[in-house]
Amino acid sequence: VQYCDDDCLEIFVDEDFSGGNHQYNHNAFAYHMSLDNRAIDIGTDEQPRDYTSHTESHWRQHADVMIWEVAISLYPDTYQDDVPDQSPVALSIGKTIGLMIAYCDNDGSELRENFIVSEAVLTGATDRGWIDADLFGAVELVGGE
Numbered sequence: 568v569q570y571c572d573d574d575c576l577e578i579f580v581d582e583d584f585s586g587g588n589h590q591y592n593h594n595a596f597a598y599h600m601s602l603d604n605r606a607i608d609i610g611t612d613e614q615p616r617d618y619t620s621h622t623e624s625h626w627r628q629h630a631d632v633m634i635w636e637v638a639i640s641l642y643p644d645t646y647q648d649d650v651p652d653q654s655p656v657a658l659s660i661g662k663t664i665g666l667m668i669a670y671c672d673n674d675g676s677e678l679r680e681n682f683i684v685s686e687a688v689l690t691g692a693t694d695r696g697w698i699d700a701d702l703f704g705a706v707e708l709v710g711g712e
Contacts, residue, residue, distance in 0.1 A: 576600040576626075579696045579703055581665025582641040582656055586701040593646040595665060595700040600624050600637060609697070610648045621655075660710045665703035667696050 581595035589595035591613050598606040604624040610616035621642065626635040640655035641664065647653070668685040684693055686704050696702050 575602070575671045576635050576637070577669040577671055577696070578637060578639065579665070579667040579669070579700070580639060580641060581700040581703050582643055584663045584665040584703070584705055585644070586665065586699075586703070588698060589700050590698040592644070593642065594644045595703070596621070596642070597697040598622060598637075598639065599671070600635070602626070612648065616648060658708055660708055662708045664706045664708070665700055666706045667703040669694075669696065 576599075578598045578600060579595060580598070581589070585594060587594055589597070591609060591611055593611070596618065597608050598618060598621070599608065600606055600622070604619070604622075604626070606618045606622040606624070607615050608618055621640050623638040624635070625637075626633060628634075641658070642653065642655050684696065686696075686702055688695075688702055
């Protein structure tokens with residue numbers, strides 16, 4: 568019910584780095600990765616939706632260090648909730664993706680206590696990445712060996 572107030576890794580992805588509002592549309596996704604490896608975001612119906620099929624998530628903890636690995640299939644802004652068998656976009660060298668990573672920290676209270684984010688948010692609420700893809704950084708895909 569209050570998935571965004573739990574301990575979670577939040578991954579914000581804008582497939583085409585177009586920026587802008589994505590609060591109740593799929594211009595970008597704000598995947599809340601739960602400790603049971605589910606990916607939750609708000610759908611176009613303004614309700615929490617399970618997008619776990621977009622991701623593969625694994626985490627492990629060693630003492631006070633947590634390592635979280637997530638693979639994400641990227642979907643375009645034309646993605647439609649409740650339409651089966653939609654294909655993710657093909658990745659290519661030179662493609663630029665919008666990305667921001669956050670950790671939502673909750674030590675047992677009703678609401679999360681901390682929101683630690685990878686991008687500097689100079690004005691306004693630091694946790695508005697679930698609405699505004701303009702806050703995301705750019706990641707360019709490059710070739711590897």
